[in-house]
Amino acid sequence: MIKQDIQHALLSNLCQRVHLISGETYTGVCQIDHSADSLHIETNKGTFTVPYWTIKRFI
Numbered sequence: 001m002i003k004q005d006i007q008h009a010l011l012s013n014l015c016q017r018v019h020l021i022s023g024e025t026y027t028g029v030c031q032i033d034h035s036a037d038s039l040h041i042e043t044n045k046g047t048f049t050v051p052y053w054t055i056k057r058f059i
Contacts, residue, residue: 003037006052006055007032015029016028016029016041018041018059019059020054021055029041039055
């Protein structure tokens with residue numbers, strides 16, 4: 001996904017289900033890290049940081 005699509009998806013709802021190209025899915029509160037071109041996903045199992053290019057879609 002491109003950065004603009006990610007920003008638009010996050011505007012609608014802070015809690016997201018993020019599906020990665022690897023097949024993993026994370027559910028949690030997302031924050032964009034502009035300087036690192038990545039997304040921080042805070043879940044009940046911890047915080048995960050994923051680069052934008054690994055995001056397939058928001059469910």
